[in-house]
Amino acid sequence: MTTHTDSTSGTTGSTALGAKAGTTTGKKPSYGPLAGPTQWLDDRVGLAGLAKKQMRKVFPDHWSFMLGEIALYSFVILLLSGVFLTFWYDPSMTEVEYGGSYGPLRGLEMSRAYATSLELSFDVRGGLLMRQIHHWAAALFLAAMLVHMLRVFFTGAYRKPRETNWLVGLGLLQLGIIEGFAGYSLPDDLLSGTGLRIAEGLMRSIPVVGTYISFFVFGGEFPGGDFIPRLYIVHVLLIPGILLALITLHMVLLVYNKHTQWPGPGRTNNNVVGYPLLPVYMAKAGGFFFVVFGVTALMGALFQINPIWNFGPYNPAEVTAGSQPDWYMGWLDGALRMMPPWEFTILSWTFSMNVFIPGILLMGLLFGVLGAYPFVEQWVTGDKREHHLLERPRNAPTRTAFGAAGITAYGLLWISGGNDIIATSFGLDFYWITRSLRVLIFVGPVLVFVLTKRICIGLQRKDSETVLHGYESGVIVRSPDGGYSERHVPVTPEEAWRLTAHERPTVAALPPATDGNSVKAPQAGLERARARLAQFWLGDDHEKPTAGELDEAHHHAAGHDEDPAELETERDYQGTNELGVPRRH
Amino acid sequence: MTVAGRPPHDSSAEHGDRHGREVEPHTGDPVPDPGLGEHEYRPTDVDSAAEKRAERQIATLFGLSALLTLAFCVAYFAIGRNDTFAGTNASNLVLGTTLGLALLFIGIGAIQWAKTLMDDHEIVEMRHGSGSSEQDKAEALASFEQGAAESGFGRRTLIRNSLLTSLGVLGLPAVVLLADLGPLPGNAPRQTVWANGVRVVVDVSGEPLRLEDIEVGQLVNAQPAVFYETDEAGEPRYEGTELLNAKAKAAVVLVRMLPDDLVNPESAAKGVDGVLCFSKICPHLGCPISLWEQQTRNLLCPCHQSTFDLSDGGQVVFGPAKRAVPQLEIGLDEEGYLIAMGDFTVPIGPSFPEMYQD
């Protein structure tokens, strides 16, 4: 086998620019017009050391590694389109009479915020397009972060040394949700204003200090005149600043730790196999940026989003049927809808748990659980090694089952958030939808957990069988003494490697509660609990075949066939003949 | 394989598993790593006609993109703001489509270039261990210890403690400075503009209401008459933010039911001849509730589906709301118009911690 190693990364003293650093007179630059400015810069900041390492940095190739890129590019699109919007939008709640070109609202009293949003939509050419691109990019930003997070979770990429990056990512997701909510509340239309009304109610539900928080945030009673201007600064300055910093940290950690990769031929825990940044990933990733931008712009052209002119300016006495927040807050609204009316008073202090739990606590719970997960898993399994190879979801059944249960819970909350739309679309009674969901939210994830874990273990068994016996070819062979057997096609070495490149789950025995002298070991209780958890976590996982079992299986197969076929590489596979024997050239 | 930077440093091989279990190497368990394999070529690598075709395709994409960008610029000026096309705004459609396709084609072209023409030999780069080397750690530690010793931070506890104190309390001004963000709530959440004698008028039109105007099964969205009054200078008494703040607590609905259907005598007494007045602001989270189901006499909130039975004093029959929807006592003035007999007796809007304190 041949491998190609990048040679430029090994050389030193590069003469690529045709002139030595530090000299004022040099030979004529041989790499074109850019060489001069680059030399000028290098004389001052010395870029070559950094550049030489990073320019040919290797990234592995897989479609699921591009999900985070969607989020990154969406963020850039948000910055660009957002700046455009700021040139016209006025975050003021000063009341004006609308005199713009949208007829059905002309002459009405409305805030400057709403009026300028209408101006962007009807009087600024390209304004509606930019508004819609901005909003679609926000939807994609959050959806991409969610999908990226799920990919990282299900492949175990959050394990050491990437726990910090996982936490940074969670921070990005949480801030993104708040940022999106702030953004679509800025136009001060009826739908988002209703959302702000609900947000004020959520603030009030914070025990003891709720009213004060609500009055301080809104500068008085709801809606007041201070909230939209304050929200504006949060939306265009504060949170984007923090997001930028966190994204930078996220990328720096990615560069330092290097990207994880799927196990495969030639790929180990100690290397990265793929293509270099310059030129391949610059083209592919740079191209993907344009693809994401293009798709977002096309969505802005073809799909209407947030038609604020239909809702009208915010009026606390008006509401529209089918009031939902944007999709990424739908789970919170769903939790609010399905909550029973738990409110009680202790010593004349009111605790509105029907609002506080789904509105505030749930958000903290979700991110607390997600944030703690890598550390909990590390503690339970005792696995403190570095991992740069990804795990197929089926090879970590408990983790995958937890993930599926989490998705189920999230999905049920989503459904609850749209229960009135589901009721009208399917002719159902939303009282019964809510009642069912109150039960399903607990029962569903448990069922899904059990189901998923068993499916994963089943898939592991299938993989083992494939490695041991090969693929079923569908050709039945009758032996001279009358027995029937199915001919199997052996797997290629690459495929066998892929199917068995994961680690064996090893569970240590339960440590004894007491030592030989019946003295209780310190922390024995905790250790025993951990060991039991590890047994639950890893004990059911199916073990891949050993080398001995593989040999036995090959002998067994050889006994069946006169001509046990062996394939050199995957590429040699050209189908089988009628007897199930793989063809050769 | 030659590598850049440090030699491969596998911390796992060095430390193994902290719990002493064997780290099984991947090779040979149960199959050996077959390695990267021979590189395979693409048609564009071996066939110059295919290569040129790919080049032409990519250049065409880039060229089309440029044309579309120019089309965008032309369309911006050529298409009127209010022109429609295919049932939608023409300017938005054309600008977005040209821009979107222009960007998309650049992307597709660049990606095709990478896929078909750029060298696609797989490259292997070795990883370095994530932690620092022992030597680096030792040197860093030594530097720090020297620096720390020279600073005397550890030795001079008086300086240390006083510094930490001064820095610690520096966080307080940041909190204190926020105290003027808003006024203290005071009694504001309990008061609305309703008072004895304020007429109940139709929202939007501001017309006062008589009993005979309202039929059984009717819902009237109403407001206090003060929102439609002007002061001596001819200015509205309430406008702008003040109006919205007051409306957010004062909006009401009037419903008329058959007296036989009213099962709550206390609530019926606060109305006039089957006409009852309830707050329009949901006691759950403040959305306006004006979905009145005439036949079930339920008032439904569209936000989280809290349902209130208005024939039973506004009690909750379903949903996350805990408290009944507040009722405003109404009566008739000398001219026979509906008026409030006073303010609401309970706070309007979402619950808050001090709600039951007084």
Next chain:
Amino acid sequence: MRSLSTHRRHPLAGVLVLLIGLLLVGGVYAAFAPRSAQAESLADDEALVEAGRKLFLVGCASCHGSNAQGLLQTRGGQFGPSLIGVGAAAVDFQVGTGRMPLAQNSPQAPDKPVIYDADEIEALAAYVASLAPGPAIPGPEYYDTSGLSEEEIVEGGEFFRTNCTACHNSVGIGGALGGGRYAPSLEGVEGKYFAEAMLTGPQSMPVFSDDVITPEDKRNIVAYVEEIQSAPANGGLSLGGVGPVAEGLVGWLVGIGGLVLAALWITKAAMRVRKQ
């Protein structure tokens, strides 16, 4: 001038004065009185009422009773409510939109293809109107939106958002009520039926009487709804007017779905040849 004064004491002068006075008062009254002329004319036409009664007995009495008094189910709930006093407007609405006759017992009577033709509906309406006074079929001043000023349409929007959108949604696509009931979509509904629904309060919908929402207000509401429904969806496909739920669906399916497909294409292994 002399002829007037010479005829002042004519025996018929008093009668003439009385006649003028009566005509004046009657004319002024007729000009300002609320229009219910159609109901009077409908109920007055005895042949029409009789035709309506015959139709009623065939198609409606099984649920509403042979005298439209309503039928109670054995358990006490209504089989079909009493129609005495609902007025011609209610009949015109329910039968004219196909809601009645009800095909099957369900939480809601949906609109469906109309069974009766216009004459039959007129007859049925006349019959029910003859039973007791009720809302008459509204005239064009309730729904004729031609020639309305922009100001009136804008005000119609204000009324619409205050009174209607909570159930029917900002663009009139309808909304959910409890128990499987719903506020139906307003799309493609004739203006006359808007007015009739507001006047009669069908099923769960409350009544919006003329004294609270005047006929002009009702007409302005109709104008606003017609305006926004005929307006183009400015931003592209309107996604059914459902709002963020539909937008989220499209964002996920079209946006993320499309981009994942793009990512699959980007990382797909290129075509390979066998180097000979």
